[in-house]
Amino acid sequence: MMKKKLTLLIFDATGTPVKQTTIPRMLLPMAFMFFMAGAIALYLGISDYLRMKTEVKDVHSLRSSLQMQEERVVQHQSQIVAFSNKINSLNTKLAELDNFEQKIRIIANLEPNNDGSSIFGVGGSDPEDLDPTTMMVQDYQELVRDMHVEISEIDQASHNQQQSFSSIFSQLEGKRNLLAATPSIRPLKGWISSRFGYRESPFTGRREFHRGLDIATHAGSPIIAPADGLVTYSGRKGLMGNMITIEHGFGMVTRYGHTKKLLKKKGNRVKRGETIALVGNTGRSTGPHLHYEVRLNGVAVNPMNYFFN
DSSP states (O other), X not given: OOOOEEEEEEEOTTSOXXXXXXXXXXXXXXXXXXXXXXXXXXXXXXXXXXXXXHHHHHHHHHHXXXXXXXXXXXXXXXXXXXXXXXXXXXXXXXXXXXXHHHHHHHHTTOOOOOSSOSGGGGTOOOTTOOOHHHHHHHOHHHHHHHHHHHXXXXXXXXXXXXXXXXXXXXXXXXXXXXXXXXXXXXXXXXXXXXXXXXXXXXXXOSEXXXXXXXXXOOTTOEEEOSXXXXXEEEEEOGGGOEEEEEEEETTEEEEEEEEEEEOOOTTOEEOTTOEEEEEBOOSSOSSSEEEEEEEETTEEEOGGGGOOO
């Protein structure tokens, strides 16, 4: 039985046959199979390479994304820590304002604030209550909730503090007006010739109640207003001679008798230290002097108690 063979001719560059070889035909299927196996192996290798390359690329992308997320988390944590520290700082400052308010009330002799409107009156905690570094590890959401609660309490406390300071301002304003209306300085320089209270009358020799203070000095000396007020009388007044009356408010009234010349008219407003008249000897008088009266709610009081100078 003859074996089947395949004859191959090998040509040179000019096309002339230079070699002849014979290959058994049974080797062709085996060669084809080896070729196909090599092709398949090459395909699988290339596929694995491309898949691994894609996976490596995805891993790098995920790693980059994870790093960005970690950076964002660190940034958010830093912001939360900074924000919680600001909350603690605000709490501390509100507590300091509350203490400052109490000092003002003591110094100005104002009523203490007992209406529960301070920072501690709204359920607020101590200034160092938030600890973000510890609470961040325990529960992030709990820290955020506590921060919202603190912010709400700070907002309420600041509103109450504003109202409290407004109340202080109103009270101080009232005291300022009261001080401005209080006859606290001497109406003129001189020596006291007759004091407030019971005395022997220089005209009748009888014991009588002297409702003012007699201050003797040279005629024509200026008389000044001891406090702000409104002139309610300016003219002749019987035994008081030329007299001027000033209403200061808060029930305070002052009167000035025996003047030589009145420099203010009824209806004029005067300021503390402003000249209102000149010392004289009008009415029933033994010599140039000022009869000075202070009346509180219609009752004559000792003018000496109101001299601060």
